[in-house]
Amino acid sequence: MSTPPTLLATLATLTEFDEIIDVRTPAEFAEDHLPGARNAPVLNNEERVIIGTLYKQDPFAATRLGAAMVARNIAGHLEQQFADRPPRWRPLVYCWRGGKRSGSLTTWFNLIGWRARQLEGGYKVYRSWVLETLQGLPAQYRYVVLHGPTGSGKTRLLQRIAAQGGQVLDLEQLAHHRGSVLGAWPGIGQPSQKRFDSLLLAQLQQFDRSRPVFVEAESKRVGQVHLPESLMQSLRTAHGVTLCAGREARITYLCHDYRHLFDNPGLFKAQLDRLTMLHGHATISHWHQLIDAGAMVELFGELIDQHYDPAYRRSRPLSRQSERNDSLDIDPSADLSTTASQLLTRYGG
DSSP: OOOOOEEOOOOOHHHHHHHHEEEEHHHHHHHHTTTEEEESSSSSSHHHHHHHHHHHHHHHHHHHHHHHHHHHHHHHHHHTTTTTTOTTTTTTOOSSSHHHHHHHHHHHHHTTTTOOOEEETTTHHHHHHHHHHHTTTTGSOOEEEEETTTTTTTHHHHHHHHHHTTTTEEEHHHTTTSTTTTTTTTOOOOHHHHHHHHHHHHHHHSTTTOOOOOEOOOOOEETTOOOHHHHHHHHTEEEEEEOOHHHHHHHHHHHHTTTGGGGGGHHHHHHHHHHHHHHHHHHHHHHHHHHHHOOHHHHHHHHHIIIHHHHHHHGGGGTTGGGOOOOEEEEETTTTTTHHHHHHHHTTT
């Protein structure tokens, strides 16, 4: 099915539409989608596999069966999630590359009388635009990078800065991961790399270039997702603030924020097992025993001394601006609102 040129639209016209409709499978939609898109699959996950498998054996039979499936699914969408759309509704429809799936729904929408358009090139064009934009956009902002070892309260301080109106790029929030070996969020998986890229781009586009963007220092990888090199380069050369916190305050902070790990000791131990090559079987076995004993304070104290701080010291020489960072003494277990206010005043946030 070829969509007439008059029914095609480009990424530049996204704001002209009332709604964006993604007709790909739920699995494709979950991996990534255009900002604000609604999923209305014309083939579900199982149906797409069936059609793809059959197509390799008999393209005509696959096309005929696929058409029947698409027709049934479109009928269901018209009777349910699109039943209340007004006569002059103007949706934008897309699939993987702007082919038959989105063309089918676009055609039916226009036959009904809605002013639907199909995204030329589909999601594939959007994905290319995201990657291209992320090559240059991060360099257009002025960053203030918060440094400090694990437990020094960087994330909590970012939250206080955001609460006071500061511009914050919370990479761990976008990645659903704290970045460390124990950083997985309880009960929440990480986004795909494609989804993370889209979320990052959407966040960057909201910032005012005349004001600083506060961000926590991160390695290239946050959990299983990677930061674009353009952003890493911008953070390496940005002004930094090193947070200095006492060991006891850091332990208190870690006991509070990682308490959930003791609710699932098996998973906690499995996460620590990943450090066996670094610390040896005897140390990991000892840490397992501390988990069994519920000895949070002792365990996090040892993790600070034997794992987190040595890893932080190893990473410092890689930071080009480490010698010209400001230093800030804080208590990570405190509210930090005053500290946030001071940083906003100091850096013009």
